[in-house]
Amino acid sequence: MGMTRAYGERPGRPSLAAVTGGQALTQWSAGIDRGARGNAKSRALVMLWVLFFLAAIGVAILGRLYFLRQSKDIIASKSIELAAVRDLKIEQIREWRAGMLRDGEVLAGDPTLRDEIIRWTANPSDPAITSTMRDWMALMVDKGEYSSVSITSADGSQRISTSGAASSTPSALAASRAARASGEVTLTDLSLDPETGRPTLSVVAPLKANTGQTTAVVVLNRDPEQFLFPILQKWPSPSPSSETLLIRRDGDAILYLNDLRFKSDTALKSKLPLTNSSLLAIQALTGPPRVTEGVDYRGVPVFGALGRVEGTPWYLIAKVNRSEAFAGVLESQISTFLAAGVVLAIIALGLAVAWRQRAVEYYRGRLDIERSEQLLSQQYDQLVRYANDAVLLTDEQANIVQANVRAVALYGYSADELLAMSLDELLAPEQAQPEVPPLSEPPEAEGRVLEIRQLHKNGELIYAETSMQRIETDGEPRYLTITRDVTERKVAEDALRQTTAYLENLFDYANAPIIVWDPQRHITRFNHAFERLTAMEAEEVLGKDLSVLFPEATREESLDLIATATEGEHWETVEIPIRRADGSVRTALWNSANVYDGAGDLLATIAQGQDITDRKLAEDALQHSEERFRNIVNSSPAAIYLYRLEPHDRLVLTAANPSSDIVIGIDHDDLIGKTIEEAFPALVGTDIPDMYRAVARGDLGSQSFEVPYGDARFSGYYAVTAFQTAAGLVAVDFVDISDRKRAEEALRERTEDLARSNAELEKFAYIASHDLQEPLRMVASYTQLLQRRYQGKLDQDADEFIAYAVDGAMRMQTLINELLVYSRVGTQGSPFVETDLDEVLGRVLEVLSISIAENEALITVDPMPTLSCDPIQMGQVFQNLLTNAMKFHGDEPPRIHVGAKHVDAEWVFSVQDNGIGVEPEYFDRIFVIFQRLQSRADYPGTGMGLAICKRIIERHSGRIWVESKQGSGSTFYFTLRD
Amino acid sequence: MTARPETAPIEILLVEDNPGDVRLTQEVLKEGRIRNTLNVVGDGAEALDFLHRRGVHANAKPQDLILLDLNLPKLNGREVLAEIKSDPLLRHVPVVVLTTSSAEADVLSAYDLHANCYITKPVDLDQFVRVVRSIEDFWLAIVRLPGDDS
Numbered sequence A: 001m002g003m004t005r006a007y008g009e010r011p012g013r014p015s016l017a018a019v020t021g022g023q024a025l026t027q028w029s030a031g032i033d034r035g036a037r038g039n040a041k042s043r044a045l046v047m048l049w050v051l052f053f054l055a056a057i058g059v060a061i062l063g064r065l066y067f068l069r070q071s072k073d074i075i076a077s078k079s080i081e082l083a084a085v086r087d088l089k090i091e092q093i094r095e096w097r098a099g100m101l102r103d104g105e106v107l108a109g110d111p112t113l114r115d116e117i118i119r120w121t122a123n124p125s126d127p128a129i130t131s132t133m134r135d136w137m138a139l140m141v142d143k144g145e146y147s148s149v150s151i152t153s154a155d156g157s158q159r160i161s162t163s164g165a166a167s168s169t170p171s172a173l174a175a176s177r178a179a180r181a182s183g184e185v186t187l188t189d190l191s192l193d194p195e196t197g198r199p200t201l202s203v204v205a206p207l208k209a210n211t212g213q214t215t216a217v218v219v220l221n222r223d224p225e226q227f228l229f230p231i232l233q234k235w236p237s238p239s240p241s242s243e244t245l246l247i248r249r250d251g252d253a254i255l256y257l258n259d260l261r262f263k264s265d266t267a268l269k270s271k272l273p274l275t276n277s278s279l280l281a282i283q284a285l286t287g288p289p290r291v292t293e294g295v296d297y298r299g300v301p302v303f304g305a306l307g308r309v310e311g312t313p314w315y316l317i318a319k320v321n322r323s324e325a326f327a328g329v330l331e332s333q334i335s336t337f338l339a340a341g342v343v344l345a346i347i348a349l350g351l352a353v354a355w356r357q358r359a360v361e362y363y364r365g366r367l368d369i370e371r372s373e374q375l376l377s378q379q380y381d382q383l384v385r386y387a388n389d390a391v392l393l394t395d396e397q398a399n400i401v402q403a404n405v406r407a408v409a410l411y412g413y414s415a416d417e418l419l420a421m422s423l424d425e426l427l428a429p430e431q432a433q434p435e436v437p438p439l440s441e442p443p444e445a446e447g448r449v450l451e452i453r454q455l456h457k458n459g460e461l462i463y464a465e466t467s468m469q470r471i472e473t474d475g476e477p478r479y480l481t482i483t484r485d486v487t488e489r490k491v492a493e494d495a496l497r498q499t500t501a502y503l504e505n506l507f508d509y510a511n512a513p514i515i516v517w518d519p520q521r522h523i524t525r526f527n528h529a530f531e532r533l534t535a536m537e538a539e540e541v542l543g544k545d546l547s548v549l550f551p552e553a554t555r556e557e558s559l560d561l562i563a564t565a566t567e568g569e570h571w572e573t574v575e576i577p578i579r580r581a582d583g584s585v586r587t588a589l590w591n592s593a594n595v596y597d598g599a600g601d602l603l604a605t606i607a608q609g610q611d612i613t614d615r616k617l618a619e620d621a622l623q624h625s626e627e628r629f630r631n632i633v634n635s636s637p638a639a640i641y642l643y644r645l646e647p648h649d650r651l652v653l654t655a656a657n658p659s660s661d662i663v664i665g666i667d668h669d670d671l672i673g674k675t676i677e678e679a680f681p682a683l684v685g686t687d688i689p690d691m692y693r694a695v696a697r698g699d700l701g702s703q704s705f706e707v708p709y710g711d712a713r714f715s716g717y718y719a720v721t722a723f724q725t726a727a728g729l730v731a732v733d734f735v736d737i738s739d740r741k742r743a744e745e746a747l748r749e750r751t752e753d754l755a756r757s758n759a760e761l762e763k764f765a766y767i768a769s770h771d772l773q774e775p776l777r778m779v780a781s782y783t784q785l786l787q788r789r790y791q792g793k794l795d796q797d798a799d800e801f802i803a804y805a806v807d808g809a810m811r812m813q814t815l816i817n818e819l820l821v822y823s824r825v826g827t828q829g830s831p832f833v834e835t836d837l838d839e840v841l842g843r844v845l846e847v848l849s850i851s852i853a854e855n856e857a858l859i860t861v862d863p864m865p866t867l868s869c870d871p872i873q874m875g876q877v878f879q880n881l882l883t884n885a886m887k888f889h890g891d892e893p894p895r896i897h898v899g900a901k902h903v904d905a906e907w908v909f910s911v912q913d914n915g916i917g918v919e920p921e922y923f924d925r926i927f928v929i930f931q932r933l934q935s936r937a938d939y940p941g942t943g944m945g946l947a948i949c950k951r952i953i954e955r956h957s958g959r960i961w962v963e964s965k966q967g968s969g970s971t972f973y974f975t976l977r978d
Numbered sequence B: 001m002t003a004r005p006e007t008a009p010i011e012i013l014l015v016e017d018n019p020g021d022v023r024l025t026q027e028v029l030k031e032g033r034i035r036n037t038l039n040v041v042g043d044g045a046e047a048l049d050f051l052h053r054r055g056v057h058a059n060a061k062p063q064d065l066i067l068l069d070l071n072l073p074k075l076n077g078r079e080v081l082a083e084i085k086s087d088p089l090l091r092h093v094p095v096v097v098l099t100t101s102s103a104e105a106d107v108l109s110a111y112d113l114h115a116n117c118y119i120t121k122p123v124d125l126d127q128f129v130r131v132v133r134s135i136e137d138f139w140l141a142i143v144r145l146p147g148d149d150s
Helices: A002-007 A016-032 A036-109 A111-122 A127-142 A170-182 A228-233 A280-286 A327-386 A405-411 A415-419 A487-509 A528-534 A552-566 A613-635 A658-663 A688-697 A738-790 A796-827 A837-847 A849-855 A871-887 A945-955 B019-030 B044-052 B077-086 B104-112 B125-142
Strands: A148-153 A159-161 A199-208 A214-222 A243-250 A253-256 A271-273 A290-295 A301-308 A315-321 A390-394 A400-403 A448-455 A461-473 A476-485 A514-517 A523-526 A574-579 A585-596 A602-611 A639-646 A650-656 A703-710 A715-726 A729-736 A833-836 A858-861 A866-869 A895-903 A906-912 A960-964 A970-977 B010-015 B036-041 B065-069 B095-099 B117-120
Touching: A036 A199, A036 A214, A036 A228, A036 A243, A036 A290, A036 A301, A036 A315, A036 A327, A111 A127, A111 A148, A111 A199, A111 A214, A127 A148, A127 A159, A170 A199, A170 A214, A228 A243, A243 A280, A253 A280, A280 A290, A280 A301, A280 A315, A327 A405, A390 A405, A400 A415, A405 A415, A405 A476, A461 A487, A514 A528, A528 A574, A528 A585, A528 A602, A552 A574, A552 A585, A552 A602, A585 A613, A639 A658, A639 A688, A650 A688, A658 A729, A688 A703, A688 A715, A688 A729, A715 A738, A738 A796, A738 B019, A738 B125, A796 A945, A833 A837, A833 A871, A837 A849, A837 A858, A837 A866, A837 A871, A849 A871, A866 A871, A866 A970, A871 A895, A871 A906, A871 A945, A871 A970, A945 A960, A945 A970, B010 B019, B010 B044, B019 B036, B019 B125, B036 B044, B044 B065, B044 B077, B065 B077, B077 B095
Parallel strands: A858 A895, B010 B036, B010 B065, B065 B095, B095 B117
Antiparallel strands: A148 A159, A148 A214, A199 A214, A243 A253, A243 A315, A253 A271, A290 A301, A301 A315, A390 A400, A390 A476, A448 A461, A461 A476, A514 A523, A514 A602, A574 A585, A585 A602, A639 A650, A639 A729, A703 A715, A715 A729, A833 A866, A895 A906, A906 A970, A960 A970
16 A cells, blocks of 8 residues: 555655756747747637627627516506506496486486376376476476486377477387386487487486386486597597597497597497407407507507496497507617617727737737747756756657756666667566556646656666656657656665554554553554553544543542653553443553653653553452451361472371361371371372372362271261362362261161062062962862852851852952052053043943943043053052942942042042042041951952052152041042143 | 854863863863863973974864963963964964963053953852853854864
8 A cells, every 4th residue: 555655646746856847848838839829819809809799799688678678667657557547437437327327216216207297198288287397308408418308108109308309219219118118227328319410328217106007218318429428538648649439349340439539420430340350449349458459440550458338338448559658668779779889889999908908918928938938948958957857858659869967877878878768668677657647648737746666777776756747849749757766765765664564563463552642641542452451442532631541530640640751750660540431440550651852852652551450350359269268268167188289299288277176086286297198197008199189280170079088096987079279289178977978878778678678578469469369269269169069068067168268268369469469550560651541531431331330320520631651550540449439339329520630730630429438537548558447348348449549649759648528428639740 | 154063072272280270171161061172281382282283292183272371381371372373373273361360461461462362260260150151152253253164
């Protein structure tokens, strides 16, 4: 890693050679590049033009944006104005119409007028009534609002009018008819009066009689010239082209309702077809109220507000010529354009001035450059020739084309030799040179600084620091390499690096914890052993104050010690506790040394420690343990001797405890200092002393044994333990177990006797029962044969004697059989196997089926488990217990329940009967061999059954017992393990 | 099925060392319903000689039924039974094991050797008579078995 970096590219740290070469080259290339200068001037001119055009475009865009904003504002304000005019007029028209409707309502609701008219209709020819009517109608006309009034009777037969004319407008007639039907006051549309040829609008008011019947219709005709048209013509401000139009649709055409400003006599006469959609009037009919552009009836472009008069088929247009409306926009356009022109002219002027100024500076600068180039060229030649660095100039193929004095000296080749060589030939062969850039690569501004190895002509290795720069001389691409011999420095660096690496490793991997801190007590180095000691990572503690390493309790004290080291004291072994990351404390011994700089100022203090925690703990523990050991030894009831192994294998008794005087019976003062053989001559010839020696040496671990031991002074049986207390020391501990041994011996003999007698007994029982059976059977069989053949053929006494003989023989037979079974329980049982006790019990019940039937017994059975046992013997237990339960029944037929219950880790079986029961004092005795409680006459049997059961259950490690009350049945329990 | 002619007594081999039992068996068989010839040998080795018609028993007749005591001098009853049941010529001869032992272990080991029947010698004479009757019944059943052509 370090090597790669050392020889790698170092653009950030150019050497002196690189800097010098780089500057020279920049100047040099400036001199070579003269041809390019003329082009630069025209390029600048082009730049100037570009700048001007960019400015012009900018001004144009800004001007345009300003103009657009202006026109938008103008149009918006015009739109608001037109809309306001439109809304004003529509409102006036609405109020005018409402006023007329009110007039009609008043007429229609006037009871006096109604009565008059009723009277008139009843007597149309009455001059008085007619005169009254005419007076009233004249009054209406005189008020000036209505041009004429007419009243028509409901059936239309009578009519009276102020105008004298018989006719009315068609729309008024239509309205009259409608009013008669509906009884509502209505307004007619504008229409031409057939009589006057003038536009007229009528109020039609029906008059109702009390019955609700319309009796007559009053029609008030209104001349729009009087109010409506003047209102429409008026404009709030002076304007040469503004105009308000009232229009409505008339079939496929637009009908203009008022007189037009630019066309005379048009009211209700001028029509235009609906086809021209740019016509403002048509736009008014087809869309919502708005302000928009279009053409008017003259075909002139106009700008107008369109609206509808609510409650009528009328639309209203407030318009003005587009030219008038947008006059402000045009002005704004012109002024913007002029302003832009002025701005552009100023920019152009500025640029022209700048251009002129630059040209002057350029020529002045060129003169300076030429002068300095000349000077530099001379300096360069000097520099290259006498430079302290080797300077080589190569062509693109790395062939050397120029070499300076220093190069000749560095490489040992003559100048001519060098000029015949390539740069590559100077490279050390083992050195791969990946960092040398291909010459075709474009030159870099600061060049490259490489560390490479080259060869002297004599083959010596040269460590070289080389800067390379691509240049051009007279249009030829060249490489300038400036090389400095850094061999000495390199060798020194390598040596330093090795030493440093060695020291670093020594520091880092030393087994002893090492730490370095600066005069401000900041930790600056922290090795691996220290990390292990403290369980802290170096990263955690570096830069921190030393105090982080000390436990709270001893921190002050430790820091005082640190101060002594920092002040120059050289520790040899100072004990300083160190706090671990988990808070535990390690004790270490420290030595220290200070490191000073050249001026004698303290740079750092280095300390190396030795962890003595374990040793301290061990020392403490040892001390503690020795004390305890001594206490134990002195208070122990056992005799304890301590022997030391001395030269020539002498095992010398060095100590003994007070108990030894009692246990062994020899005052230990008489023994101390003697060898084991001297102290205890009886041991001579045994392997015990050698065993102790082996234990003392540590070749053998602790030894325990029991041994009969003694001589003229004492004798006994001892339990002995020999153990090493320290290297070369063996402690021997004696406990007198003579009594125990005697007791054990006696017990063992008794047990053996018992086992032997038991075995003999069993054997005897078996042999007896088996071998006795043969002669018995002979006796029994032949007495029976006698009875069979000779019963009643001899005298009565003979019969009786034979009967007793037969009975005795048979009982004897049974007893022996039972005894045989009993003796076989322990000796000839089957191995235990997993047994389904349901099956066993089932088989027993089958065997007993005849007996059950004879006794009329009722037996119920719980589900039985499967257990490991001897199936034959368990069958026998069930059979015996059930047989007993049936046998010892009272007056009642036997009721028996066989139960099984899992309790703790065993099964408890029970056989419960309702028989005669057992008195508590016999609970144990009934399980004893041949024990009977009942007379043979009442309950025949050998008394062996329960004894056999007990033996079988005991063989199965179970218990058997009875719970009973005399006269109320018994329950026999036995247990079997899982 | 052809019934055995009434006139031909069945041949019974009693292997028994106790003369009391021998006499008793003779006495009881005498009272029985089936005509028989009771051949008696006193130990297991002789029993095999008799069955194999060897030595002094070279002229012995084939036996129809064997009554075998288990406790015998020389070869015991189990060995005799094993020998009989491994001999193809003797295998079909029914064997009734007689013993004083009622221990089931004996019973099982005898049945392992394919004894046809197992009877504990009873101390009660009446019982013994019943046993012999049952042997007779057993016999009557056996003679009807196929393959018995003698």
